[in-house]
Amino acid sequence: MASYSVNGKVVLITGGARGIGKAIAMQLRARGAKVVVVDLRPDEIDRTVEELGGDEVALGLQADVTDRGAMQRAVAQTVERFGGLDVVVANAGIVSRAATMRSMATETFDRILDVNVNGVVNTVQAALPQVIERRGQVIAISSVMAFANSAGSIPYGMSKAAVEAMARGLRVELLPLGASATSVHFGFIDTDMVQRALDTDPVVKGVLDALPGSLKRRLRPEQAAAAVVAGIERRAPRVITPPVWKLFFYLRGIIAPLLDLNAERDAGTRASMAALDGRDGEELEMTA
Numbered sequence: 001m002a003s004y005s006v007n008g009k010v011v012l013i014t015g016g017a018r019g020i021g022k023a024i025a026m027q028l029r030a031r032g033a034k035v036v037v038v039d040l041r042p043d044e045i046d047r048t049v050e051e052l053g054g055d056e057v058a059l060g061l062q063a064d065v066t067d068r069g070a071m072q073r074a075v076a077q078t079v080e081r082f083g084g085l086d087v088v089v090a091n092a093g094i095v096s097r098a099a100t101m102r103s104m105a106t107e108t109f110d111r112i113l114d115v116n117v118n119g120v121v122n123t124v125q126a127a128l129p130q131v132i133e134r135r136g137q138v139i140a141i142s143s144v145m146a147f148a149n150s151a152g153s154i155p156y157g158m159s160k161a162a163v164e165a166m167a168r169g170l171r172v173e174l175l176p177l178g179a180s181a182t183s184v185h186f187g188f189i190d191t192d193m194v195q196r197a198l199d200t201d202p203v204v205k206g207v208l209d210a211l212p213g214s215l216k217r218r219l220r221p222e223q224a225a226a227a228v229v230a231g232i233e234r235r236a237p238r239v240i241t242p243p244v245w246k247l248f249f250y251l252r253g254i255i256a257p258l259l260d261l262n263a264e265r266d267a268g269t270r271a272s273m274a275a276l277d278g279r280d281g282e283e284l285e286m287t288a
Helices: 019-030 042-052 068-082 105-132 154-177 194-201 202-209 222-233 245-250 252-265 267-277
Strands: 010-014 033-037 056-060 085-092 137-141 180-186 239-240
Touching: 010 019, 010 068, 010 105, 019 033, 019 042, 019 105, 019 137, 033 068, 042 056, 042 202, 056 068, 068 105, 068 154, 068 202, 068 239, 085 105, 105 154, 137 154, 137 222, 180 222, 222 239, 239 245, 245 252
Parallel strands: 010 033, 010 085, 033 056, 085 137, 137 180, 180 239
Antiparallel strands: none
């Protein structure tokens, strides 16, 4: 499709008051977009709106993406304030401390799927009528975990694979209507969520230490945001960054089985899984 200018467009971003969401908001605003920040933290919402330039060009809304009615109201408030909605970025997501499926509390498992899958669906469905009417875009934040083995974080991997499947199907559905959808796959981005989920966990750190350096490379939120904005401007079917992960995406049918086999046979991986399995009954903090 033709290039897409965000100048003058209205963009709603969930999880937009911090991390990658905030970085996307700032870069879109710098290109002339009007930005709606949806988040759960009132203080951070207000601060972000101020940094974006104030009420004339930005709107901050407190809403839980798992509440379908709240997301419908967020879209209605966006249309009331700015006259419409062109692009929705379903960015809000959470992850828990690593654990096996057996040891993870059912409530934790369900909460991750509720936020990362149902929250994305609620956001997109609420925005779709406007996006279609204005020939806009849906941007769904998935992860490289959509095509990597998610042992130790199964609900997160499941949720991101579901988001990818939604975005791929939605793109085909939307193109005849003049709109589009993009799935976004990040590797490791240096956000609070990644730092708290990975860096403070010695078991996970041991697993990560075994990865090649190129795969462990972390990007700043601003770098991740720049890739997303470029994807919006190109109406790209997908955004994958760091670029080394593109190899995994395009060759997943070959690489994934080999990596799975290696994980099955690797003594260090088995030891890590045993350690994670021993977390039965531990409090597994969830991070947004």
